[in-house]
Amino acid sequence: MAPDTRGTSPDNRPRVRILVVGGGYVGMYTALRLQRKLRQRLKSGEAEIVVVTPEPYMTYQPFLPEAAAGSISPRHVVVPLRRVLKHCTIVIGEAERVDHAKRTATVTTLATGEDSTGAVEIPYDELVLAPGSVSRTLPVPGLADFGIGFKTVEEAIGLRNHVIEQMDIASATRDPAIRDAALTFVFVGGGYAGVEALAELEDMARYTSRYYHNIKPADLRWILVEATGRILPEVGEAMGKYAVRELRGRNIDVRLDTRLDSCEGRVAVLSDGSRFPTRTLVWTAGVKPAPILAATDLPLTERGRIRCTTTLAVDGAPHAWAAGDAAAVPDLTSSEPGTETAPNAQHAVRQAKVLADNVLATLAGRPAEDYRHSYAGSVASLGLHKGVAHVYGRKLKGYPAWLMHRVYHLSRVPTFNRKARVLAEWTLAGLFKREIVSLGSLEHPRAEFALAARGHAHPGPPEDTPPKDERRPDTTG
Numbered sequence: 113m114a115p116d117t118r119g120t121s122p123d124n125r126p127r128v129r130i131l132v133v134g135g136g137y138v139g140m141y142t143a144l145r146l147q148r149k150l151r152q153r154l155k156s157g158e159a160e161i162v163v164v165t166p167e168p169y170m171t172y173q174p175f176l177p178e179a180a181a182g183s184i185s186p187r188h189v190v191v192p193l194r195r196v197l198k199h200c201t202i203v204i205g206e207a208e209r210v211d212h213a214k215r216t217a218t219v220t221t222l223a224t225g226e227d228s229t230g231a232v233e234i235p236y237d238e239l240v241l242a243p244g245s246v247s248r249t250l251p252v253p254g255l256a257d258f259g260i261g262f263k264t265v266e267e268a269i270g271l272r273n274h275v276i277e278q279m280d281i282a283s284a285t286r287d288p289a290i291r292d293a294a295l296t297f298v299f300v301g302g303g304y305a306g307v308e309a310l311a312e313l314e315d316m317a318r319y320t321s322r323y324y325h326n327i328k329p330a331d332l333r334w335i336l337v338e339a340t341g342r343i344l345p346e347v348g349e350a351m352g353k354y355a356v357r358e359l360r361g362r363n364i365d366v367r368l369d370t371r372l373d374s375c376e377g378r379v380a381v382l383s384d385g386s387r388f389p390t391r392t393l394v395w396t397a398g399v400k401p402a403p404i405l406a407a408t409d410l411p412l413t414e415r416g417r418i419r420c421t422t423t424l425a426v427d428g429a430p431h432a433w434a435a436g437d438a439a440a441v442p443d444l445t446s447s448e449p450g451t452e453t454a455p456n457a458q459h460a461v462r463q464a465k466v467l468a469d470n471v472l473a474t475l476a477g478r479p480a481e482d483y484r485h486s487y488a489g490s491v492a493s494l495g496l497h498k499g500v501a502h503v504y505g506r507k508l509k510g511y512p513a514w515l516m517h518r519v520y521h522l523s524r525v526p527t528f529n530r531k532a533r534v535l536a537e538w539t540l541a542g543l544f545k546r547e548i549v550s551l552g553s554l555e556h557p558r559a560e561f562a563l564a565a566r567g568h569a570h571p572g573p574p575e576d577t578p579p580k581d582e583r584r585p586d587t588t589g
């Protein structure tokens with residue numbers, strides 16, 4: 113935990129503590145820029161940057177679909193914060209509450225509950241709120257029990273393992289109903305997270321099926337459910353239509369203007385009346401601001417984002433700043449009044465730079481600058497060697513778009529170390545065959561030992577043994 117040294121430095125000069133909540137795009141890039149520009153003051157103890165983050169790493173989310181497909185190792189889609197932010201104080205924990213009137217955040221850390229340490233209070237002078245977003249769910253029956261999200265590296269790798277495990281189940285069972293449900297994969301939400309995840313996993317599963325004696329690519333059923341009439345709005349209408357054609361050409365069942373009504377009992381019921389027994393339901397139908405925002409005394413919009421001015425200052429709250437998915441920032445490039453910048457990485461990275469500069473300007477008594485960025489377009493991968501792109505008015509599809517997707521993200525993934533590792537992995541993947549192994553049991557490392565120990569020691573299940581159907585493929589339906 114960061115000791116409370118606010119107020120003085122070793123030689124008793126006034127000290128400034130900047131508290132950054134969140135270690136994602138905005139949190140990491142803001143802290144990185146502040147660290148660079150405040151180097152001397154950090155060294156002399158005049159300033160301190162504290163970053164509160166639940167994970168010790170920043171996740172480069174655009175690489176999650178490739179991590180799920182096995183093209184990039186999970187540890188290379190994350191950036192270790194302690195290494196990058198050497199001069200910041202990293203607190204692994206979650207901000208539970210922010211009382212900006214008192215300039216204090218209440219934080220639970222990994223030690224909370226383990227020992228006598230309760231939640232800790234971190235006082236600050238400047239606050240940067242960057243907790244991002246969480247999956248936006250709807251009250252669909254069964255969703256909370258069976259749905260899988262796709263926002264974290266754990267979810268991406270868990271999903272990869274799960275898909276391969278379903279193929280193992282389908283290969284082993286003699287029951288056609290179990291086999292069909294295991295080989296049916298339903299994705300809800302046609303934004304880049306859903307489309308890229310589905311496209312990459314379908315590609316990977318089709319390739320993997322060649323190593324099964326009794327599964328053919330045609331046995332796999334992939335369904336994309338989208339409530340509106342288009343997918344990938346980020347790449348524009350024409351490229352969105354191309355993506356639908358490309359996916360349908362691969363036998364992926366794309367259902368537009370369709371909603372998921374229920375997934376109770378592991379049966380996906382769609383608004384067009386169709387029903388699909390399935391063991392895989394991935395929910396990527398949008399995001400909503402992180403829950404911590406509701407536990408602050410800062411102003412929120414109707415949609416729960418934090419209300420910001422054009423300088424990324426929180427509206428009416430001096431010394432509080434916000435950006436990224438959590439912040440409602442006026443889009444100065446839009447002709448429609450009231451438009452907010454979209455929740456995407458492109459804005460998050462650029463806002464972080466302006467935000468850091470504005471914090472520094474305020475500390476130096478200079479005026480803050482407006483944030484202004486017109487959306488440059490997007491690139492999306494649709495599996496190995498396939499993609500769509502619409503960047504600076506140029507439309508690309510197929511291999512050139514996929515190549516652009518890789519070049520763009522390689523240039524964007526933070527740190528030279530990660531760029532080199534990702535490039536090495538892509539190069540090796542081109543030389544060797546694809547990885548097709550599922551390491552689902554990694555998620556429960558104690559299960560095997562607990563079973564063995566249980567036989568000898570005592571009859572009750574050990575405390576953290578997972579339920580039976582999480583340990584072994586469930587072939588009972």
Ligand SMILES: Cc1cc2nc3c(=O)[nH]c(=O)nc-3n(C[C@H](O)[C@H](O)[C@H](O)COP(=O)(O)OP(=O)(O)OC[C@H]3O[C@@H](n4cnc5c(N)ncnc54)[C@H](O)[C@@H]3O)c2cc1C
Nearest residue numbers: 134136137138173174207243244404436437455456457458
């Ligand atoms: C699968 C996927 C693919 C994507 N692909 C693209 C793409 O191709 N192009 C693009 O532009 N955008 C893409 N995005 C969106 C992009 O990743 C987000 O817009 C971006 O990450 C937002 O940055 P952020 O800093 O606001 O939030 P994040 O990067 O999500 O960071 C928020 C951080 O805050 C932490 N946090 C949350 N609550 C608390 C708390 N109470 N206390 C402390 N910390 C907290 C979180 O754990 C997280 O580390 C993709 C997103 C996903 C999920």
